[in-house]
Amino acid sequence: MSRSPERSGQKRLVLEDRLKAWWIAPAIFGLFTLIYFTGFIFSNEVMEGLDTRMEYYRGKESAAEKIADLAPENWDRYLGGTPISGFRQPKYFPLYPIYVFTTFHRYLGWRYFFATFFAGLFTYHCARGMRLRRSTSILAGFGYASSPTLLTFIYPGQEGKMLAMAALPLMVCALDRIIDTRKPLHTFVLGAGVAAGIYTPHLQMLYYALIGLGIYFVVRLVQTYLEERDVRAATVRTALAAGGIVLGLAVGATGTFPAYEYTKTESRRAGDKGQGVSLEYAQSWSLHPEEIASLLIPEFVHFFKPQERQNLYWGRNALKLNAEYFGIAIVFFAAMAIARTRTDKRVLPHLLVAAIAMAFALGSHTPVFLFFYHFVPGMNVLRTPGMIAFLFAFPAVLLAATAINRLLDNQTDVDGSRIRLFGGISCVLFLIVAVTPDTILSLWNSLFWSDIPGDKLQVAKQNLHSLSTGAWLGSLWLAALTGLTILRIRKRIPAQTFLLLLLPILLIDTWRINKQFLKYVNPDRFPDPDVYIPQTLGIIESDTDYHRTWIPAGDVQLPESVDLVTVDYHEPFILRRYDRATKHLMQLLQSGQRNETYQLLNILNVKYLAIAAQKVQGLLPALVSPEQTGEEVTLRPGIEAVATERNVYLFRNRNALPFFYLATDAIRVGDEDQALQALTSARLDPTRQVILEQEAPLQLAGVQPTGRVVVDAFNERQGIVRLNVRSDQNSLLVVSQNFHPYWSAAVDGQPVEILRANYVWQAVPLPAGNHSVTLTYQDSLAVVCRWISLISTILLIAGLVFFTRGNRDSRT
Template identity: 20%
Template structure:
């Protein structure tokens, strides 16, 4: 019994999280919303496969004609929680990786609040407000953000402790910051530095020591993660991210100010996860589709405002909440443009809506403080009861007015849109308004229950413990009811189902790549189907990147947050749909054998294999009969010439390619795999310089005769990163033992 009394919060967090994600526990249903299915699932699956095969997961041969795997960050190779992938069957591991983060999120926030001397009940309340907030549930589909942001409360706790003993807490601070970085979202890591700096300037008695403590914490954390950081910096320098820093790109997906209403009324403008309840066409230009919900919770917000505003910490966290909101507004406020111009590093961060993590985290902390204030004797006053009663009355009046004028509101909104919009969009509008009415009714009911509980408590007709439990359950019911639709999954059969065209390509035992028109690539950004699962299957059938990776098919391009700059520019400048009749020869030269398009193509050497028409989208599959092999010889004019000799690939592994060559004269051996630093070549065991061919691929000089050629990916950035990481770890261990 004493064990339960002492540890019940942890058990409660585990129970609530497991119940919330119950349908994902057996692996028959797999998380699949947005990037989870087309990006994270194939990426992590490949990482695990390479690790079990005895390889460092450094290279991904299946996209962009070969692309770094470790360096992208999103693979989370060295992130500690990734150990789950090696302990369970992959489908289970993919689910439990996400689920574990919500348990950790609750635990870390609870620890922070307990550090702030809050009682158990308020700490549990704040932890649940954070864990089941709209923001945190929404980033389940962007799990690098999730796996970085959950560490913020723990980082803040350790940093706060270290203000008094910086030497002692430097190693754990560095370690936690390193883990946050390895979670895969540099934005969180970067903004956390500014949060901690502000915290130090406000709360540290010795501000110089505090800033030095913060600086060293980040310095050592960068050293710890150098094994991941150096390859990432190398990739960033060679990617299209370096040219995508214009204001238009950086400010894309700003948080429209009108959506602040969704802090209290979730899905006021529609729920993207529910069919027929959301339409981008109805929202105009003020749209962000990165965050499904910004909901904070009614009880959470009420308790946050009940916090003691005279407390220095309360002022700080309200300031943090406001700062996060202003930055999330992005292009809708001139302040962010100034920050973009003058704050180093901000121009590299896309999607300002991300900054709402500051607001959500701060409001959760404030709610816990307010909750504790309500429990204390001095806060049981009639003024609060009147204020809460007024809130209920206002909510009731707004709901009543909205209900009585629902048809008039619908008619008014309909008149604001062109009448040429298809009728289904107006049906969506009607669904959204009906949903909004229900939301208002439920909000009024929740506020009324809260008011009644507080009245009973203030009049001492409800014990403190029962009031606290009732409030926690009320807040949890509110958050869970509004967040249940956010995690979206599909049956495991959707992942395993193999489209007919995939089967056809897999029967071809040659090495080849596939590609598709730009129009098809644009269409594949959306799902078309009667159900979500049918939409996923259709996207897979239409070769949406990176679905084919699951079946180990090689894509000429691919999908990633950063792309190789030379190939991306070549694709945009040379292979656009209107230029294909003149430039499709490059597809043959670069080993593209299968091709898909939304319109009939009449290209020399292309044979139509099959045609389908589904959900308004025609699709044509072609075989390129003039395709060149992946490796061949070039003549003096740098043109393919089969007469010079033959090149046979005898091994094509993740990070190694072996060839047997026979050539009549000294020539260049061309391999249509991406040119990238770290690749090394040997000819008969002797190192040979790799030549950059066509600005995109690899070539080596081969003398006449029979030869064994090998390409191996052995990046210096990885080796040096490993050395720096080990040295940093040793240094932190020395500091730890000297400061005990």
């Protein structure tokens, strides 16, 4: 007599029993992550990331210096002077202790590692909270942790996004437990998840996660209320959930509210002259129909392939350095789950989150983004709505898990004929794409993008072979998934066999995308600046004057100890006016306005210029004498070439204005646009004049200034400057660092107003005589937030310990 695979209930539970110990899930995801990052773990290599750059000398300072850096800081001379108190605070993320014992890029590798590990583990716990099997929950963890939606952020170097994505399952799990149990413990878990998201420190990803949490909670709360009709229970759930969010924001206060205030008021995104001022800016880097099609066939619109350095992306954005794909298996089973929206209450909350997130990600293609832009605070200074893709990837994983769980439980209401029909139609569609990719491309563009630019169309045609290959693979996976599902419905294979056959399909399908974004680099191949260009670095660092260095082509690496005028990477927290001034400098250089370029260099305190030999011709027009004739290069008076090594030229500019100097005349302009233009005016004498946007509060003589400025103290970290000044005339003391409203000044102990001078700098009015001048940076909001974070962190830890012990006691 034959024996059914499901005949023995004990046999059906063997796998579940083996996964029962608390340490099994962490061990499984630890092993999975270890295998994925073997090339990093067992070598000295690091993972290449564009945003993390190739400055492999970073993080080689002592452990004591790194620990000391944990103390809060206010200001930095970085990029003309930057309010660090208004920056995000990644050093307070729980993984920071790893950095104390390794270099910066090795630390980043560990952040990638733990983002993947926690994405899997937290998804497991989230699925368990939905009352899914342990085996199903582990499969769900693999689905999210291995998804290209998460792992392809490695090559762009965006580990902060990955960590924020990893925190999402923890927060969803805590919300579920709050609704199901109404226990305070889960309020503190939710708070921990929100705080971790803040210090990742990708605040935009956390913001999107909180929006998703809000939608999810509202749907679940309404569902629960309609079942119970208990107002008091609904109120308790709301209070516990709101308490968790508030607690998390309080713990992360120092990394949230000062950064939000700075972004809205002073950063490059602020004001009517900043970047975040238009719907067009906010919609930039959204997804388009082509990217949605790539959720089924990732090669459809494709992406930049890091391993081959080959661009196959032909979509509407400028480039594509990641993929939103999360696996055809997840899409297949998620579709099965969606078919049960009416009968399974777990489906609707995740489905709505995914649908709203996808509509939002499509930017101008749907009205959803417009609603958020106009009515949700902060959306008008953000961009890249496509970044929200993780909010439809993660729900899709959980939806797929619910469908798989039903198959494992062998529930009899699963309709095999519908599965055959759905799988068969899907396979046929994929095969049509595989056989006729050129026809599909033409049809697609006629329907969705009739005015596709010629260069994009050319790339799309070059991509047809990859599209055909991806479609063939997709049809193969769909056929296998359909067959496995039918066999399971008919009880031809046991639950554990179904899982063991499903897992490699899931992992192989996502690995073929992920492997292209895992690029390892040996940092020893890139010597530190003090080894590569020791003479250049030695000259700059031995100069005791406060000064700046400009690398106009961004092709020379200098350590963070060098005060650079500009950087060659995207810095969202640069002060808006300084960003505009340095862009104006590049425009002047590129347009050949050499006198104007040189004048602005002097005003910006640029004493050194470093550039690679192959780019030096582009810089020379600003440095050569205006009277030069013939082919021989004659540098301007005050400009000298002081070093040439390893193809790097270093020039010294002795005409750069000092960091602190006196001016005895002012040119008054009406607004900031006029101020920027006046900086390069031929009638401006920068050695004695400054540009003001208000009247000077004292009478200025207009003569050549005489006097002396002695620096008594300059603690840039704390934001304290003490100067002893002798001014022989009424003067303006110019401080060549960015004007910021949190700076205050006192002359001989009496407060005075700091004026905005030369568009970006500070000026303190001084009457003739000897004076003691003190400038102090005070960010009251940051100070309050630091105290809130400290107190809330203590409360969070105490609450977790207390309620965890109470929960264990109640179980006992």
